[in-house]
Amino acid sequence: MLFCSYIFIFMFLPLSVAGYFLLNRCSRTAGRVWLLAASLFFYGYFNIYYLFLLIGSLVLNYTLGHILCTKRSKFLLALGIAANIFILGYCKYYDFFVSNINFLFGTDLLLKNLLLPLGISFFTFQQISYLYDVYDRVLTEKYSPLTYSLFVTFFPQLVAGPIVLANEMMPQFAEEKNLKVNYSNLACGIFIFSLGLAKKMLLADFLAPVADRTFAMSTPGFADSLVGSLAYFLQIYFDFSGYCDMAIGIGYMFNIVLPVNFYAPYRSANIQEFWKTWHITLGRFLTQFVYFPLGGSKKGRLRTYINLFMVFFVSGIWHGASWMYVIWGMVHGIAVMVHRFWSKDLKKTMPRYAGFILTFLFLWLSVIIFRSENLAVAKRVYCGFFRFRTNDFIAFADSFSRNDLLLFIVSFLIIFLLPPANSFQKNFKPVVWHLAVSLILLVCSIFCFNKISPFIYFNF
Amino acid sequence: MKEFFIKNFEKVKEFAMKAAGKILPVVNHSLSAEKFCKYFFCIFAGFVVFFTLLVFWLDPYVYYHKAFGVRQVYDLRSVAVIPGILRHFDYDCMLVGSSMTQNFHIDRINSALKVNCIKATSAGLTGSTLNEYLKKALSVKKGKLKRVLIGMDFFALTQDKLQLWEPYHYLYKDTFFPPEYFYSADTLEAVWKVIRVNIAYPFSQKMRDEACYNTMFCNQRNRHKYGRRYIEDYVRRMTSYPMGNPVIFRKSLDTYVLKHVRENPEVRFDLFLPPYSVYLWCTLDEANFLDMFCNDRNYLAGIVGKYPNIVLHDFHAVEEISCNLDLYKDVTHYSPAVNDMILEGIASGKYVFKGKAFTERTEKLKKLTAKYRPEFDSLRVEIKKKLAKK
Numbered sequence: 012m013l014f015c016s017y018i019f020i021f022m023f024l025p026l027s028v029a030g031y032f033l034l035n036r037c038s039r040t041a042g043r044v045w046l047l048a049a050s051l052f053f054y055g056y057f058n059i060y061y062l063f064l065l066i067g068s069l070v071l072n073y074t075l076g077h078i079l080c081t082k083r084s085k086f087l088l089a090l091g092i093a094a095n096i097f098i099l100g101y102c103k104y105y106d107f108f109v110s111n112i113n114f115l116f117g118t119d120l121l122l123k124n125l126l127l128p129l130g131i132s133f134f135t136f137q138q139i140s141y142l143y144d145v146y147d148r149v150l151t152e153k154y155s156p157l158t159y160s161l162f163v164t165f166f167p168q169l170v171a172g173p174i175v176l177a178n179e180m181m182p183q184f185a186e187e188k189n190l191k192v193n194y195s196n197l198a199c200g201i202f203i204f205s206l207g208l209a210k211k212m213l214l215a216d217f218l219a220p221v222a223d224r225t226f227a228m229s230t231p232g233f234a235d236s237l238v239g240s241l242a243y244f245l246q247i248y249f250d251f252s253g254y255c256d257m258a259i260g261i262g263y264m265f266n267i268v269l270p271v272n273f274y275a276p277y278r279s280a281n282i283q284e285f286w287k288t289w290h291i292t293l294g295r296f297l298t299q300f301v302y303f304p305l306g307g308s309k310k311g312r313l314r315t316y317i318n319l320f321m322v323f324f325v326s327g328i329w330h331g332a333s334w335m336y337v338i339w340g341m342v343h344g345i346a347v348m349v350h351r352f353w354s355k356d357l358k359k360t361m362p363r364y365a366g367f368i369l370t371f372l373f374l375w376l377s378v379i380i381f382r383s384e385n386l387a388v389a390k391r392v393y394c395g396f397f398r399f400r401t402n403d404f405i406a407f408a409d410s411f412s413r414n415d416l417l418l419f420i421v422s423f424l425i426i427f428l429l430p431p432a433n434s435f436q437k438n439f440k441p442v443v444w445h446l447a448v449s450l451i452l453l454v455c456s457i458f459c460f461n462k463i464s465p466f467i468y469f470n471f
Numbered sequence: 472m473k474e475f476f477i478k479n480f481e482k483v484k485e486f487a488m489k490a491a492g493k494i495l496p497v498v499n500h501s502l503s504a505e506k507f508c509k510y511f512f513c514i515f516a517g518f519v520v521f522f523t524l525l526v527f528w529l530d531p532y533v534y535y536h537k538a539f540g541v542r543q544v545y546d547l548r549s550v551a552v553i554p555g556i557l558r559h560f561d562y563d564c565m566l567v568g569s570s571m572t573q574n575f576h577i578d579r580i581n582s583a584l585k586v587n588c589i590k591a592t593s594a595g596l597t598g599s600t601l602n603e604y605l606k607k608a609l610s611v612k613k614g615k616l617k618r619v620l621i622g623m624d625f626f627a628l629t630q631d632k633l634q635l636w637e638p639y640h641y642l643y644k645d646t647f648f649p650p651e652y653f654y655s656a657d658t659l660e661a662v663w664k665v666i667r668v669n670i671a672y673p674f675s676q677k678m679r680d681e682a683c684y685n686t687m688f689c690n691q692r693n694r695h696k697y698g699r700r701y702i703e704d705y706v707r708r709m710t711s712y713p714m715g716n717p718v719i720f721r722k723s724l725d726t727y728v729l730k731h732v733r734e735n736p737e738v739r740f741d742l743f744l745p746p747y748s749v750y751l752w753c754t755l756d757e758a759n760f761l762d763m764f765c766n767d768r769n770y771l772a773g774i775v776g777k778y779p780n781i782v783l784h785d786f787h788a789v790e791e792i793s794c795n796l797d798l799y800k801d802v803t804h805y806s807p808a809v810n811d812m813i814l815e816g817i818a819s820g821k822y823v824f825k826g827k828a829f830t831e832r833t834e835k836l837k838k839l840t841a842k843y844r845p846e847f848d849s850l851r852v853e854i855k856k857k858l859a860k861k
Contacts, residue, residue, distance in 0.1 A: 017650035021519075194504035221850055441507035444498040449511060454518055461655040463636070 012056040014257045015460055023053065026263050027166075035190040042190060043157055046265070050166040054129070057170075061128045065164065069096060072138040073159045079145045080153050091142040099135040102128055107332030130170035130327055134163050135453065136296055143175040149178050158184045166233065167261040171254050173272040174292040180267070189266035194247055199439035202449050206432040207256025209452035212459045214425070215249035217418050218242045224410065225392065227380060236395030238411065238419075243424045244378045245304050248277065251290070251353045255279025256432040263436075270295075271433045277374070280366035281354070282346045292353030293329070312356070319351065320344040330381075335389070339380045346373060519654075526653045531661035532642055533559050534652055544668045546681035547661050549593040549688050550635045551602060554642050556687075557608045562589035563615055564619055565608050568622025570594035570690065571745040574807040575814070579686045583814035586618055592688050593635060598628050598723035600635045603643055605731045605758040609738070620741045620817070621728065625767060626803075628723040629716045665836040689807075697806035706750055706802065706850045711859060712758040713751070713803070720767050724774070732778050741817055742775060743784040744768070746809060751802040752840040753847035761840060765833045774828040784822045785829065786813060787797040794843070 012019050027049040035042030045067050055062040075091040078084075105124045113120055141162070143151040154162075162180045163169075183189060225231050225239020252273040262269040276289035305318040320341070327340015353359055360371075376393075383389035435445075476491075502510070530536055531547060533555025545552065557565075561751065564586035566575055572592045580588040591604040601621070608616055639647035652658055664681075671678040733738050755761040768787065775781040789812075792798060798806050816822045823834055 017654065021650065194508050198504040198507040198511075201508070249849070441504055442498065443500045443502065443504045446507055446510055446514075447498070448504065450514055451513065457654050458656045458659060461651050461657060 012073060014254070014261075014348055015208060015456065017457075017460060020457060023049070024261065024264075029266060032190075032192045039187075039190055041159065043161060043184065047157060047160050047164060050161070050164040052167060053166040054164065055167055057129050058126070060126075063101070064098075064128050064131070065134065068095070068134065068138065069160055070161055072141060072163075073156055076142055076145045076159070077153070079142065083148075085146075088142055088146045092139055095135045095139050095142075099131055101125075102131055103469060104328075104332045133172045133174055133368050134169065136174050137163055137177070139300065140174075140296065142160060144177045154181050154185065165262075165265075165267065167258040167265075167267075168269055171258075172290075172292055173252075173255055173258065173270050174296050175270060176295075179270065183267050191266075193266050198434060198441045200260045200437070202260070202435060202441070202445050203263065203432050204257050204260025205449040205452040205456075206435075207253045207258075207260055208456045210249040210253030210432070211254065212456035213452070214418070215246045215253060216459065216462060218246040218249070218422070221411075221415055221418075222246055222382070225395075226388060228395075229391065230396045230398065231392060231395035232400055232407060233396055234404055234411075235406040236392050236398075238407070238415075240375060240379050240382075240392060241419070243382045244375045245419070245426070247378065247381070248273075248426070249422070250350045252432075259433060259436070268436075271430065271436075274433065275426075275431045277371065278367070279370050280363045281370055282343070282350045282373065283354075285370060286343075286347070293326065297326055301325050316348050316351070319347050322425075323347060333384075335380055335383055335385065339395070341375060342377050342380060346377075374461075472521075472842065487647060490680050504616075522748070524661075526658055526662060529662050529665050530555075531658065531665045532639075534642060534649075538705050541665060541669045542672060542682045544661075544682050545684065545687035546668075547664060548639070549591075551639045551642055551657070551661070553591045553593065553604060554607050554639075557591060557604065558611050560589055562587050562612070564588040564618040564620065565591055565604075565616060565845060566620045566622070567591045567596075567604050568620075568745075569596040569624040570804060571624045572620075572622035574689045575810050576689075577687070579811060579814060583811075583818045584618070590687055592622075595635055596624070596627050597630045598719075598727040601627070602727035602731075603636050605727070607643065607734055609731055613656075616738060617796040618739045618741065619731075620743065623742050623771070625715065625720065625764065626713045628727070629714065629720045639798070641781055656727075673795075697798060697800045702750060702796050702799040702801060703850055704746060705800070706754075706847065707854060709754065709802070709851075710854065712754060712760065715755075715760050715763055715767065717763055717770075721770065722846060724771065727775070729778070732781055736780055738780060739858065740778075740781045741784060742771075742781060743813065743817060743822075744771075744787045745803075746786040746805055747803050748796060748799045748805070749793045749843045750796070750799075750837050750847055752793075752836060753844050754802055756840050756844060757847075757851070761837070765837065768833050768836075769830055772825070775825050776825055782820070782823055782826075784813075784817055784820075785824050785832055786816065786822055788832045789816075789822065790839065794839065820857045 014020075027046065030045045030049070030051050031042050032044075032046045046433045051062060051065075054065055071094060072091065075087060075094075078252060079087055079091075102125055105125060109122055112118060141150070141159075158181050161184045162175070162177055165175075165180070165184075168175055219242075222239050222243035225235045225242070228235055228239075231239065255272040259269045259271070272291050272293065273468070274288040276285050279285035279288060300321050302318055305321060306314055307318060308315040310318075321344075323340045323344030325338070325340070327337040330336040330340070379392050380389050383392065503793050504667070527535060528539065529541060531544065532551045533543070537559050564580070564584065566572055566580060566588055569592070572590075573594060575590065575592075577588055577590060580586065585851075589608075591608065593600060605619070608619075636643060639652040668678045668681050673681060728740075728742075732738075752761060752764075755764050772783060786792065792805070792809055792812060798809055800806070
């Protein structure tokens, strides 16, 4: 089920929150079992078969973690990581791999058309981080299967992140004070959830058709390419950050603090700053499990650049089984390398406003690759920027309404002027306008549920 | 002038400052977290209950009941309101079709055919939507529904991509409480329309038309203009052709029409081929689709001949209608004046042809096309030059 569905808002969320705290009064375990059952129900609601994979993955990783607690073995750690990567690779990349083999070698190997289990990239990475934390003795306590299961399956972050680490989550599930209702957290959670829901329903979903129109065109003109690519640029931010805000908000309702995943990324003045504020938890994971193991910046200049590039190469692959994601990742890898060369090696700086404009342009134009199904589509949109035809402008003016213009203006105001949703997390002191905004945004969003499009990051 | 502006600007500024002075402390008034949560749940629950009761009472799409305490408004999205009308209204006859059948008046159908008819007509209707309407009526009115009139718009049955009814799928199921109905912007818009129409009903003819049972779903209120100059103008500007696909047509016919005919042998199905203008045949001829279209015609006649409960009325090659271009606004859509001729034809059975007689009419259609083609081509000269340049 989606966060933006009637069944979630009217039934699942109130029942799971109420049930959790009511059962915690009777027994600490009962409440957490309830939460686990709710999380598994939430996941199984998409497709019951996904549940078997999730439970299998849970059992495997918990068992390995349990063994690693008593016997610190690099072999076991490697085995665990390899098993997780294998499952992820098989489910997500088998058909991609086979279709490339068929293309390169002219073979006719059958595709399996495997249905990608939702959230597999996220819960696989989480469990890899768990195994590593156990091996590295970052996690010294032996947590119960229930706590471990909650860490992996906690429904707000199960299908699209944030990618949480075991050492930041498991202690929270075990903590006594989190078992009682905390009205401050509940209020904060409601407010942030409403903001996130509004971002998704009132912004991202209205931007989607504008973007889709352009990317479906055979010969987009200048205005179509400009507006369509901008629309997707905004859509992906509101869609993903909206989801993460909802996840964080729901987490707060349960007294669980999920890590921030976005912090005004489009205000960045350079690409490095962008990746510190966009999908922060993925960047953290890749830094810890790809960049550092490769040597980070400690093996010389050339190796540093290669390591940086590899991080973004892996990031591109992680996003999906398509060469477009790989290309997008590589483009960002090159951009990061260029930035490092400029700032660290040449030791040059540029005014913040110039850096902001350059970064904005780069991010906007590179998102076209991310959105396109193949190179031909990307080429069409890029070529559109050089196509100035009167008929195209007339057709564009017919399709672009005043509401679309208002949508863009509001989107830009939010991105550049308003504080990010999760800035309200710290020291949240509710006032009347928080209440009014929550109610208005929640009600307006609910009335738009009929027109929903799936979350973009569910595909990953 | 400048002084007037400055004087008033100062007044407005003073008012705004006073208002801000009163409003800001209110909106910034702090609440305890517990109060925030309680107020939130109470107000939210209040909204939910209010909207639920409002929608249930006004029920714009007739999901639960006919209008109660308010006038029924029919000028809403037809695909949304038709399932409810079919469920709750009384009728023993049903007219189904696309925009070709929208302008029939219910009282005229009733008096011509001696029935109690309901309309299930939607512009842009496709096979799948037609199927949903038939399915709903034939199941809800089992035993009561005696006659079904279907306007056999060929182009509707060869389109299967646009499924009109799917955004309103929740209105076609029989769930007790579809949340999509109660809490959607679309329903809110419909509720607002019902309120507006009921308030303005005594003062506005337009509002009275929107609540008129007899003319439900009619698009003539859009004041379309019919006449030779309008259809000629349309032909001069026409850049695309109505598409046909025999495979989809035959599949749609069987799946969406004949299936119901077979399952309901006690119901009489009057299929009528609407009187397209002769310029439509010329358009199909220009696009090299005319033969395919005529084959579909003959196929239809051959197939329906096997069903005793189908009567096929052929208005395609009725010269006094199709060749009278003053009766059209474009190549397919005829004026409401033609509806009475159709009803008279259905009542008398004047246009029922079978076997060889039917195929002869197909040949007549081709001859009419050949006769009007030069006139048609003269209108197409400029646009064809433009299309060739592109």
